[in-house]
Amino acid sequence: MAQTRIILVGLGPGSPDALTVGALRTLRDAGNIPIYLRTRIHPTVEWLEREEGIRFHASFDDRYETAATFEEVYASIAKRLVEVATANGAVIYALPGHPLVGEKSVALLLERAKAKGIAVEIVAAVSFIETVLASAAVEVSQIDVIDALDVPDLQNPYRAYAAPFALHKANLIYQVYDREVASRVKLALLEFYPPKHEVRIAGESGTRVVPLSELDWPAQHFDHLTSVLVGPLDREFHPHDFAALLNIMARLREPDLGCPWDREQTPEKLRRYLVEETYEVLDAIDSGDPDKYAEELGDLLLQVVFHSQLAREDSLFTIDDVIGHIVAKLIRRHPHVFGNVDVADADEVLRNWEVIKRGEKGYEDRKSILDGVVRNLPGLMRAQEISKRAAKAGFEWDSIEGVFDKLSEEVAELREAREGGDRERIAEEIGDLLFTAVNLARFDKVDAEDALQRMVNRFIARFKRIEQVAESRGVSVDHLTQTEMEAIWQQAKLQDGGKLS
Numbered sequence: 001m002a003q004t005r006i007i008l009v010g011l012g013p014g015s016p017d018a019l020t021v022g023a024l025r026t027l028r029d030a031g032n033i034p035i036y037l038r039t040r041i042h043p044t045v046e047w048l049e050r051e052e053g054i055r056f057h058a059s060f061d062d063r064y065e066t067a068a069t070f071e072e073v074y075a076s077i078a079k080r081l082v083e084v085a086t087a088n089g090a091v092i093y094a095l096p097g098h099p100l101v102g103e104k105s106v107a108l109l110l111e112r113a114k115a116k117g118i119a120v121e122i123v124a125a126v127s128f129i130e131t132v133l134a135s136a137a138v139e140v141s142q143i144d145v146i147d148a149l150d151v152p153d154l155q156n157p158y159r160a161y162a163a164p165f166a167l168h169k170a171n172l173i174y175q176v177y178d179r180e181v182a183s184r185v186k187l188a189l190l191e192f193y194p195p196k197h198e199v200r201i202a203g204e205s206g207t208r209v210v211p212l213s214e215l216d217w218p219a220q221h222f223d224h225l226t227s228v229l230v231g232p233l234d235r236e237f238h239p240h241d242f243a244a245l246l247n248i249m250a251r252l253r254e255p256d257l258g259c260p261w262d263r264e265q266t267p268e269k270l271r272r273y274l275v276e277e278t279y280e281v282l283d284a285i286d287s288g289d290p291d292k293y294a295e296e297l298g299d300l301l302l303q304v305v306f307h308s309q310l311a312r313e314d315s316l317f318t319i320d321d322v323i324g325h326i327v328a329k330l331i332r333r334h335p336h337v338f339g340n341v342d343v344a345d346a347d348e349v350l351r352n353w354e355v356i357k358r359g360e361k362g363y364e365d366r367k368s369i370l371d372g373v374v375r376n377l378p379g380l381m382r383a384q385e386i387s388k389r390a391a392k393a394g395f396e397w398d399s400i401e402g403v404f405d406k407l408s409e410e411v412a413e414l415r416e417a418r419e420g421g422d423r424e425r426i427a428e429e430i431g432d433l434l435f436t437a438v439n440l441a442r443f444d445k446v447d448a449e450d451a452l453q454r455m456v457n458r459f460i461a462r463f464k465r466i467e468q469v470a471e472s473r474g475v476s477v478d479h480l481t482q483t484e485m486e487a488i489w490q491q492a493k494l495q496d497g498g499k500l501s
Contacts, residue, residue, distance in 0.1 A: 002089060003118075003119050004085050004086060004089055004090065004116075004117075004118045004119065005085065005089070005090040005091075005118065005119045005120070005121060006081060006082075006085045006090070006091055006093060006109065006113055006118055006119070006120050006121070007026060007033070007090065007091070007092045007093070007120075007121045007123065008093050008095070008099035008106060008109075008120065008121065008122045008123065009023050009026050009027060009092055009093070009094045009095075009099070009123045009125070010023060010094075010095065010096075010097055010098045010099050010123065010124070010125020010126070010127070011023065011042055011044045011045070011094055011095065011096055011097070011125065012044060012096070012097065012125055012126045012131075013096065013097050013126060013127060013128040013130075013131040013132075013225065014042070014043050014044070014096075014128075014131065014203075014204050014225050015043060015044070016043065016044045016047040016048075016051075018044075018126040018131065019044055019125075019126075020123070020124060020125050020126065022123050022124060023123050023124075023125050024052070026092065026123050027048060027052070027054050027092070027094065028052060028054065030054075030092055032088075033088070033090045033091065033092050034057035034058075034084060034088060034091055034092070035054070035055075035056045035057055035091075035092040035094055036056070036057055036058055036059070036060070036080075036081060036084070036091060036092065036093050036094070037056050037058070037059035037060070037061075037094050037095070038059070038060055038077065038093070038094070038095040038096065038103075038105060039059055039060065039061050039064075039095075039096070039224065040056075040059045040061055041061070041223075041224045042096050042224070042225070043204065056094070060073070060076075060077050060080075063076055063077065070104070070149060073105075074104045074105040074108050075108055077105045077108075077109070078105055078108035078109040078111075078112050079112065081093055081109055082109070082112045082113060082116055082118065085113075085118055086116070086118070093106075093109070096128075096224070096225065097125065097126075097127045097128045098124070098125045098126065098127035099122055099123075099125065100122065101127040101128070101129060101145065102127075102128070102145060102147060102174050102175070104147070128174055128202075128225070128227055129143075129145060129172060131202070132172060132200075132202040132207075132227050132229055133229075142166075142168070142169040142170065142232075143169060143170040143171070143172055144165070144166050144169050144170070144171050144172070145172050145174065146165070146171055146172070146173045146174070147173075147174060147175055148173050148174060148175045148176045148177075148181050148184075148185050148228075149175055149181070151173070151184060151185050151188045152188060165188075165189070165192060165230070167192055167193075167232065167233045167241055167243075168232050168233065169232055170229065170230065170231050170232055171229075171230040172227055172228075172229050172230075173185055173227060173228045173229075173230065174227040175224075175227075176201075176222055176226045176227060176228050177222055177223060177224045177226060178222050179216050179218075179220070179222060181222070182215050182216040182220065182222055182228075183215075183216040185215065185228060186212060186213075186215040186216050189212055189215075189230060190212065190213075192233075192241065193212055193230070193233065194212070195211060195212055195213035196211050196212070196213070197211070197212045197230070197231075197233070198210070198211060198212070198231065199211075199212050199215055199228050199229065199230050199231075200228070200229040200230075200231075201215070201220060201222075201226065201227075201228055202226070202227050202228075202229060203221065203222065203223055203225050203226035203227070204223055204225045204226075205221050205223075208220075212230075215228065245301075245302075245305055246305060246309075246319060249302075249305050249306060249309045250309060253309055253310075253313065262306075265306070265310070266310065267307055267310055267311075270303065270306060270307065270310075273303060274303045274307075277296070277299045277300045277302075277303055278300060280296045280299065280300075281293075281296045281297055281299075281300050283296070284296040284297075304319075304322065305319065308322050332356060332360075333352075333353055333356050333357070335352070335356075336349065336352070369389050369390075369392070369393050370386055370389055370390070373385050373386055373389070378449055379434075380434075380438060380448040380449040380452060381448070381449045383434070383435050383438040383448070384438050384441065384442055384447070384448045384449070387435070387438055387439050387442055388442055391442070397439075397443075400440070400443045400444070403436065403439050403440050403443055404440070406436050406439075407433070407436045407437065407440065410429065410432045410433040410436050411433065413429050413432070414426070414429040414430060414432075414433055417429045458496065461492070461496075462489055462492040462493065462496075465488060465489075465491075465492040465495075466480065466485055466488045466489065466492075469488050
C-alpha cells in the first residue's frame with residue numbers, strides 16, 4: 001500500500017519564467033491528485049491554466065477573509081491539506097516562491113504531517129529572495145529574511161524593544177502587501193535607521209529605490225508579491241542599538257586602543273559611581289523632566305554594562321547571563337502571569353513572591369528572618385526593612401501609642417546621656433531615637449527615607465528664602481538675627497501652605 005503523501009510545489013516569485021522544470025512537470029503529471037493553491041493571486045497561476053491547461057481543485061483565498069488572524073488561516077490550511085491527503089492518498093499544495101521560504105502554513109503542515117506519519121515531498125523552486133537580489137543587482141554577503149507581519153507594532157507600549165532587524169546586515173522584508181503594512185514596517189525601521197536611508201521596493205511591477213521616509217507614500221505600489229530590501233547601516237554604532245552599547249564598552253576597555261581611564265577601572269572602583277548614578281536617577285524622577293530621566297537611566301545602564309564587561313574579561317559572566325537571570329526570575333516569580341496560578345490582589349502577589357523567594361538558591365543559608373537585608377542600604381531604608389521583618393514575626397507594639405511612648409523614653413534617655421557626657425552612649429541613644437522614628441513611619445505606612453528627603457528639600461527651599469531676603473537687604477545671611485531668620489522662615493512656611501516645620 002502506497003504511503004500517503006503531501007507534495008509541496010513552489011510557483012516561484014511571480015513571472016512564469018521563474019517556474020522550475022520540476023515544478024511544471026509535477027503539476028502536469030498530477031493526474032487524479034488534487035492541487036490546492038494557497039492563493040490564486042499569483043501571475044503564474046493564470047499562465048498555468050491558460051498555457052498548460054492545468055486545473056486547480058481549490059484555493060484558500062476565502063480563508064483570509066473569514067479568519068480572525070493569519071495564524072488561524074495557516075492552521076486551517078494545514079488541517080485541511082492533511083485531511084485531503086488522508087482521504088485521497090496524496091495532495092499537491094502549490095504556493096508562491098519556494099515552499100520553505102517565508103511560508104508559515106508549510107511550517108504548520110510539516111508538523112501535522114509528521115504527527116500523522118504522512119510523507120512530505122518538496123519540489124525545489126525559485127524564491128522571492130533570488131529575484132529581489134537579481135533585480136537590485138546587488139551582492140549581499142549577509143541577509144536576514146523577515147515576514148512583515150512579524151514586525152512589532154511600535155505603538156504597543158508592552159512590545160519587545162529589541163531591534164527586529166540586524167542593523168549590520170541587509171534585511172529582506174516580505175509580505176508587504178499593502179500600504180498599511182508598509183507604514184508599520186516604515187515606523188519600525190525608523191526606530192533604527194535614518195529617514196534618508198535608501199530601501200528597495202521589489203514586486204511584480206518592478207523595482208524602485210526610495211528613501212525610507214517615503215516607503216508608504218501613495219506613489220508606491222504594493223501587492224502580495226512585494227518585498228522591501230533594506231541595506232545595512234554604514235556607521236559602526238547606531239544610537240538605538242543595544243549591541244552598539246556593548247561594543248562601545250568593549251572598545252573602551254581594549255588594550256592599547258581603548259580609554260586609559262576605562263581600562264583602569266575595577267568593580268571596587270566603580271562602586272561609588274553605581275551609587276551616584278542611582279541617586280541621580282531618583283533626582284531625575286523628582287525633576288519631572290523626561291529627557292533628564294532618560295539620560296540618567298542611560299548612565300545607570302552604563303554601570304550595568306561596565307560591570308558585565310569587566311566580568312566577561314575575567315570569564316566570570318556576560319551581559320547575557322545578567323539578562324538571563326532577571327528574565328528567569330521574573331517568569332519564576334510571576335506564576336499568575338506566566339503560569340496557571342490565580343491571585344486575588346496585589347497583597348496575594350507579594351505573599352506568593354515571598355514564598356517563591358524562600359525556595360530560591362541562596363535562601364537555604366539564611367538562618368534568621370533578618371538575613372538578606374542589604375547592609376549597604378541607606379540607614380533609614382535598612383532600618384525600616386529590618387523593623388518590618390521583625391514586626392511580621394510578631395515583634396511589634398500593640399498600637400502606635402506604644403511607639404509614641406517609646407519615642408518619649410528614647411528622648412529622655414538621650415537627655416540623660418548628654419548630661420553624662422558619654423559620647424559613645426549619646427551616639428547609641430540618637431540611633432535608638434531614629435530607629436523609633438522609623439517605626440512610627442512604618443506604622444503609618446510612610447517611607448521614612450522619602451519623608452526625610454522631602455523634609456530636607458523643604459528645609460533647603462526655606463533656607464534659600466532666608467538667603468534671598470538677606471541679599472535683598474544688602475547683608476550676608478549670618479548678619480540676620482535669630483528673630484529675623486525665624487520670621488522669614490515662618491513666612492516661607494505660609495507660602496508652602498503652612499505644612500510641617
